[in-house]
Amino acid sequence: MTRATEAATFFGIIATVYLALLFQLLPISLPETVQDFTLPVLPWWALVTFGAYSLGNIGYHVLTFRDCPEAYDELQVQIAQAQNDLRSKGVTI
Amino acid sequence: MIQQPLTPGAASGQDKVVGASLLTFSTVVFVYYTLWAIVMPFVDETYFLHAYFPPREYAIRIPCVLLVFGLTVVLTFLSMIMIKSKKKVEKKSA
Numbered sequence: 001m002t003r004a005t006e007a008a009t010f011f012g013i014i015a016t017v018y019l020a021l022l023f024q025l026l027p028i029s030l031p032e033t034v035q036d037f038t039l040p041v042l043p044w045w046a047l048v049t050f051g052a053y054s055l056g057n058i059g060y061h062v063l064t065f066r067d068c069p070e071a072y073d074e075l076q077v078q079i080a081q082a083q084n085d086l087r088s089k090g091v092t093i
Numbered sequence: 094m095i096q097q098p099l100t101p102g103a104a105s106g107q108d109k110v111v112g113a114s115l116l117t118f119s120t121v122v123f124v125y126y127t128l129w130a131i132v133m134p135f136v137d138e139t140y141f142l143h144a145y146f147p148p149r150e151y152a153i154r155i156p157c158v159l160l161v162f163g164l165t166v167v168l169t170f171l172s173m174i175m176i177k178s179k180k181k182v183e184k185k186s187a
Contacts, residue, residue, distance in 0.1 A: 033134050033135055037134040037149070038131060038134065040153070041130045041131070041152060041153060044130070044152070044153050044156045044157070045126065045130050045131060047156055047160065048123070048126045048130075048156055049123060049126075049127075051119075051122075052119040052120070052122050052123035052126075053119070053123075055118070055119040056115065056116050056119035056120060056123075058112075058115060059111075059112045059113065059114070059117075059118075059119060060112065060116050061112070062104065062108055062111055062112030062115065063104065063108075063109055063112030063113050063116060064104070064112070065103075065104040065108060065112070066101035066102065066103065066104070067101065067102050067104050067105060067108075069102070070100075
């Protein structure tokens with residue numbers, strides 16, 4: 001199974017279970033508060049959680065990024081060399 | 094080119110501030126929203142904590158509005174770039 005198929009199957013199962021509970025298609029009866037308030041809010045909560053997780057992940061990695069000034073200088077030199085090399089061979093940079 | 098061993102340092106001061114503020118902001122948003130949307134319906138109406146949250150409908154309206162607004166901005170930006178690149182191709186072949 002490819003990664004895409006795996007992800008699609010996972011979301012498909014979650015979506016099916018969620019919709020079945022939402023439209024009360026299963027013979028299970030949930031507490032009234034859960035059925036009326038929690039279930040409709042769950043997709044939006046998932047969206048907010050995903051957004052917060054993404055932002056937090058970026059923030060965390062920016063915070064703990066290990067900067068390397070020597071690599072930066074070395075890279076700039078290599079970029080200049082590559083540009084000169086390509087220009088000498090006729091590529092417009 | 095001689096490969097010298099690179100010693101990574103820490104992120105610069107400003108980067109740290111940006112990273113930390115993003116992290117705390119997202120944590121606060123997550124905790125507040127989880128409390129609002131999931132915990133509050135089970136809490137007795139007279140409890141003091143309810144005063145800190147807007148009415149529950151806004152827990153759905155706000156993400157909905159933000160989603161629509163965000164999608165509009167992103168897709169408009171995308172379409173403008175596609176139109177520009179098509180004009181460039183037409184100009185080049187003209």
